[in-house]
Amino acid sequence: MIKLKIKKSNFTTPIVTKNGDYQIIQFRYDGVRFRMSFDLNKIKDKKLRDRQFEIYRAEIERKLLQGWNPNENEDDEVKEVHYNSLSESLKFALEKKEGTVRESTFKDYETTVNKFIEQSNKAKLADADIKDLTRKDILNIFSSMTAKYKWSNKTYNKYLGNIRTLFSVLTEWEYIGNNICRDISLKKTTQSDFYEPANDLQLKLIKDKLNVDFSNLWDFVFFLFQTGLRPHEILLIQLKMIDLKNRVIILPKGIIKTSIKRIVPIDDYIYEYLLNKNLQNYHSDFYLFGTNRKFKNKGVSNETDLIPAADPLSRKTISKWWQRKVEIPLGIDVKLYSFKHLTANKRLEAGQSLDDVQHLFGHTNKAMTRVYATHLTNIYVDKLKQNKLSLNDMGLLN
Structure with a gap:
């Protein structure tokens, strides 16, 4: 009987583990964990x-007993297959995105990954080899997430875009x-009235x-509109x-969506507003709409908030003030962002022209601008109603 020559090494016996419908061959060699599928x-x-997994497991064990070192022998009969779980892979991708996008965008990716991994855990897919996942698996995870969080089609598309x-x-x-997510269809969306602009009566109120x-908040809205x-x-x-x-505001690429700096023109109204602020009396690092309030819980005022100051205010803070000062007391559903619309x-x-608005907004194409021009169709219809052209006036008919 021929005995195998056993090389003493620090390795564990390969085993097949299951996670839902997915299986993995696992073992450790010199303290390093190997996972193969x-x-x-x-x-x-x-x-x-099941039979194939047992065959591969037994072959790996045989090779290990013969002295196979999975760290070195790339050309061996049993080729090492690097295993990357779904959860580990998404965390890796997230790390690669950090620093390449705006902080708010990265947080969106981070939230997406956390929700996706949480749901994939429940579906017993978090530990599945990323290479083994199918489009059906992704769709099932998204279906569960949609049901749990009651996503609209727009929100679904946003999270799907992040995962893509x-x-x-x-x-x-x-x-x-x-990319198995690339061909997953987006859901149909309709023009939302969430950012429906205020009408003239609401504006007066x-x-x-x-x-x-809180007149400083109106100044902020005025600045947003202009x-x-x-x-x-x-x-x-x-x-x-x-x-x-030169009557311009130069925004560095770090605070805007585009990858290049943006130049915002200062019209006569904004120019007069800024002159009255006597900005030369403040440090150049001050924020135009900042705060010098020492205590966060202290009530807002024109003396402490939305003024040239060293400390910036958060977007979340402004939204809360808008709700408390406008939406709730006036009982109107007008969002702060709707002033851009x-x-x-x-x-x-x-x-x-649409080109003028596109340039003002810093959009790369007109399609983006049309999203904000919610009344564009009505404007074009009104213009067409005022048509002054008549075939009868062109001398073509008697």
Whole structure:
């Protein structure tokens, strides 16, 4: 009887572990854990799959007993297959995105990963080899997440877009051969009235209320409307970004969505507003709409909040103030962000072109601008109603 020559090594006996429908061959060699699947999970016949896993497990054990070192012998008969679980892979992709996108965008990715891993755990897929996952697995996870969080189609599409991006990172780093999320269809969405702009009566009510209660907040809304900037972008404007001589505000790429700096024109109304603020009396690092309030829980006031100051205010804080000062007391459902939509509508109604609004908003294409111009169709219809062209007046008919 021929005895195997056993090389003394610190390895554990390979075993097959199961997690739902997925199986893994696991063992440790010199303290390093190895997990392998060899794409066997793709075998649909369960009995055949079980047999194949046992065959591979036994072969790995035999090779280990013969002195095989999985860290060194890449060309051996039993080739090591790197195992990357779904949860580990998504965390890796998240790490690669950090520092390449805005902090708020990265937090969106982070939230998406946490929710996705939580649901994949319940589906017993979190430990599955990322290479073994199918499009059906992703759809099942998203279906469960949609039911749990009661997502709208728009929210579903947002989270799916995040996962698609992270899977693209995994494709780039060769964790997977192709992005199985790429061809998953987005859900149909309709134009939401969530950011429906205020009508003229509501505008008067808001202005009158804030002029008495918190006029600095009305100044903030005024600045939002005139510049077309997003609320969080305005909150990050420092005085050194304001060039009154050339009448522009230069926003660095770090605080806006685009990858290049953005130049915002200062119209006559904003120019007069800024001149009255005597900005030359403040340090250039001060925020245009900052706060010098020492205690966060102290009530807001024109003396301490939304003024040139060293400390910035958060977008969340402004939203809370808007709810408390406007939405709740006036009983109107007008969001602060809707003033960006109002800007687009009013400028088009005043005769400015879609190109003008696109440039003001810093959009890369008109499709993005049309999202904000909620009254665009009505504006075009009204213009067409005023048509002065008649075939009868062109001398073509008697």
